[in-house]
Amino acid sequence: MTDLFIKVRTHQEQQLPFVLYAKPNSDKMIGLFQKNDHLYFLEDFAMKGFVFAPFDGDLMPYIPQKQSDVYVETIVETDYFIAKEVLPEIDETAKIIFENLVKRGVEAINKGTFKKVVLSRKEEVLLRQFDIETVFKKLISFYPTAFKYCFFHPKIGMWMGATPEQFLKINQRALQTVALAGTQIATTAENVSWSEKEIEEQRLVTEFITTGLQSKVSEMTVSSPYSIKAGNLWHIKTDITAIVKSKKAKGEIIKTLHPTSAVCGLPKESAKAFILKNENYDREYYSGFLGELNIDFATFRTEQTDLFVNLRCMKIVGDMAQLFIGCGITKDSVPADEFTETGNKSITMKKVL
Numbered sequence: 001m002t003d004l005f006i007k008v009r010t011h012q013e014q015q016l017p018f019v020l021y022a023k024p025n026s027d028k029m030i031g032l033f034q035k036n037d038h039l040y041f042l043e044d045f046a047m048k049g050f051v052f053a054p055f056d057g058d059l060m061p062y063i064p065q066k067q068s069d070v071y072v073e074t075i076v077e078t079d080y081f082i083a084k085e086v087l088p089e090i091d092e093t094a095k096i097i098f099e100n101l102v103k104r105g106v107e108a109i110n111k112g113t114f115k116k117v118v119l120s121r122k123e124e125v126l127l128r129q130f131d132i133e134t135v136f137k138k139l140i141s142f143y144p145t146a147f148k149y150c151f152f153h154p155k156i157g158m159w160m161g162a163t164p165e166q167f168l169k170i171n172q173r174a175l176q177t178v179a180l181a182g183t184q185i186a187t188t189a190e191n192v193s194w195s196e197k198e199i200e201e202q203r204l205v206t207e208f209i210t211t212g213l214q215s216k217v218s219e220m221t222v223s224s225p226y227s228i229k230a231g232n233l234w235h236i237k238t239d240i241t242a243i244v245k246s247k248k249a250k251g252e253i254i255k256t257l258h259p260t261s262a263v264c265g266l267p268k269e270s271a272k273a274f275i276l277k278n279e280n281y282d283r284e285y286y287s288g289f290l291g292e293l294n295i296d297f298a299t300f301r302t303e304q305t306d307l308f309v310n311l312r313c314m315k316i317v318g319d320m321a322q323l324f325i326g327c328g329i330t331k332d333s334v335p336a337d338e339f340t341e342t343g344n345k346s347i348t349m350k351k352v353l
């Protein structure tokens with residue numbers, strides 16, 4: 001066992017906060033180990049550390065750089081893992097509940113309450129055994145292009161995930177983000193075609209992000225939408241870059257964009273109100289955002305922010321893994337298909353358990 005995983009084990013035994021993560025296409029694993037068990041919240045967006053923000057609410061926990069030890073290790077592929085074959089299992093009660101939720105979402109769209117809403121659910125999986133090192137190494141080996149993480153705080157619990165979605169990357173004043181939406185299960189075919197419904201669903205995310213950024217940036221560029229594979233799924237993606245007008249605008253940009261219409265809806269406030277009232281469970285940190293704020297922990301360069309949307313994630317509670325999965329609903333959504341889509345998204349985590 002390497003120093004990094006020895007530190008993970010001792011921190012977990014001592015119930016001290018830590019985060020372990022690996023960025024997309026990087027050969028580095030980074031661990032940030034807080035020296036006390038205090039729960040710190042961001043006071044402003046100039047602070048340096050690893051932020052773990054929830055879907056809803058202004059309190060954003062973070063692990064401060066000043067209170068932590070940092071370990072960086074190169075990923076050496078010595079362990080060989082076979083992806084677990086995940087057979088579809090349908091929980092009929094969960095299906096009925098979710099389909100009813102989707103129906104209500106479509107009705108609200110038809111009434112004009114909003115154009116799009118992202119609805120989600122939680123699924124529990126019994127863990128026969130659970131070892132952070134093994135699960136984390138599987139995430140690294142199966143999802144090289146994702147942001148992989150394991151976050152632990154005694155007052156929050158343990159979360160793990162492999163998200164395909166960048167929320168915001170800011171290097172000095174250069175900003176990058178993406179609009180990601182539309183989902184299809186990846187078969188062996190390398191070509192994927194999209195329906196009008198999916199194209200529209202993703203276009204709404206691009207519209208939300210570009211409109212939100214407009215007054216705060218200059219030199220915005222927006223790529224054409226293209227297909228991208230994330231684990232067993234295809235999505236549609238648009239790359240957006242811009243120059244932030246002032247360094248202080250970062251906080252405003254984060255507040256404007258979060259939660260984006262990839263995970264909430266359009267318009268944001270009415271979709272969010274619908275989610276909070278109708279989903280009937282607490283999303284907690286699922287569809288929040290997480291990552292490095294104002295510092296790159298591999299190089300210690302400051303003025304670097306690298307945040308991701310907390311998707312394809314799970315919370316470990318006792319001998320259960322709670323998987324969080326959702327999908328975008330538009331006027332043309334078919335409830336049964338949307339339930340299937342959440343099931344397909346659950347495979348990302350089920351494969352590593």
Ligand SMILES: C=C(O[C@@H]1C=C(C(=O)O)C=C[C@H]1O)C(=O)O
Nearest residue numbers: 180181182183262325326327328
């Ligand atoms: C909401 C999730 O994913 C988001 C929703 C998508 C969709 O509706 O097609 C696709 C990618 C993500 O932006 C999730 O994975 O839970």
